[in-house]
Amino acid sequence: MRAAVFDKFGPPEVLHVVHVPDPQPGPGEVRVRVLAAGVQPFDVAVRRGHMPWAKIQFPQTIGQEYAGVIDAVGEGVHEFEPGDPVLGSTMLNGAAELLCVAAENVVRKPATLDFPTAAALVAASQTASGALLELAVGAGDVLLVHAAAGSVGTVATQLARLAGASVIGTASPRNHNRLRSLGAVPLDYGEDLVRAVRDLGLQPTAALDAAGGEAIAQSVGLGIPRDRIGTIVDDKAAADHGTRVVRAGRDPKRLAHVIDLAARGELLMPVQPFPVDDIVEAHRVVESRHSDGKVVLLLAP
Structure with missing residues (x-):
């Protein structure tokens, strides 16, 4: 599969797309064929080496939020099956054609919500909803x-x-x-x-x-x-x-609630899409803090 990686800390130019082995789902996991992956300020900080607690092993993949279609399930997974459209949070592997995640953290994508918008909402939904609850x-x-x-x-x-x-x-x-x-x-x-x-x-x-x-x-x-x-x-x-x-952390239930609002047209998120091969430019835009919407990488035509 193809994945975005970086081999050292630095500016956006350290990022590039390479071929890496396909991951295999373990017990309780699903494998997702990623169609869209959000880019966060967190990704920028990790790439620059400003998150010393993050476990980095070069070449390091990147990305925290995804939307795609399940293409394999691990042992013990019965609530999902191949072909199910889903979205959710991950850790440093979202900008890849395939990723494996715990089934309990996966949220179903409604048919009325496109994949780029679904990916764009993952982190923002959980952060914003958690903050408003705390306040x-x-x-x-x-x-x-x-x-x-x-x-x-x-x-x-x-x-x-x-x-x-x-x-x-x-x-x-x-x-x-x-x-x-x-x-x-x-x-x-x-x-x-x-x-x-x-x-x-x-x-x-x-x-x-x-x-x-x-x-x-x-x-x-x-x-x-x-x-x-x-x-x-x-x-x-x-x-x-x-x-x-106010950092309430990840919560699939809060995410699912916001996704449901978006699917009904009650909540909007503008998206600025980039092909994954343009990940350097995507990171430049996020780093500039002047994007025309949430920056999202497209991993399929």
Whole structure:
């Protein structure tokens, strides 16, 4: 099979596609023929060597989220069979034509959801839904989402709106119309954010930071209770200001819920696709933080 690998830490150019042996499913596992694989900032950090706890063995495969079709099942697996369309999380092997994963972590893909969108939603769905649960966001809240146009922010904005909350979202001006279409009030990033929020006449009651930088300090400055300010990107700022780090971890049930919403057209995720052979450019785009949607690798025509 073909898989994206890197042989040393470094910039996107260390990535390349090679042939490696096909994996075989063990007991309790399924093998998935991957059709689409998401690219996350986490992948960028691993490739650069910024995740020292990650177990790296060169040549190292990469990728955390996938969508595809089961083509083999291991001993003891009865809930899936070859031909089933699925999606889910994995660890450092998603950008490959085949991967083996524990059947208990696999989510069925609804027929109405295409494979690239399914892959695009895997990480963002679990991160955003878990963060909103930890911050107890619900009806009547005003949620401030820093980096609302990113993949996590996009899902969090829509889930909060579906829960009955109002949303203020920060983004660059080119993404303001998209945030409006999701039901958020868009504002620019920057040092004037606190004043801009106050000018709206809306008092935020919770904040989710997916941007870093001054986001936590700005949220505190707006008078949001510190136990309702959460970050997924800036542990130091959270410690400095006495706010929260909200990383709820992977949960197939939460993922399945968001996937069901997307399949019914109640939640959207824009996708920017790249052939897997263009993985270098895909990583450049993710690293730039200026993508036109969630970056997804296509592993089949």
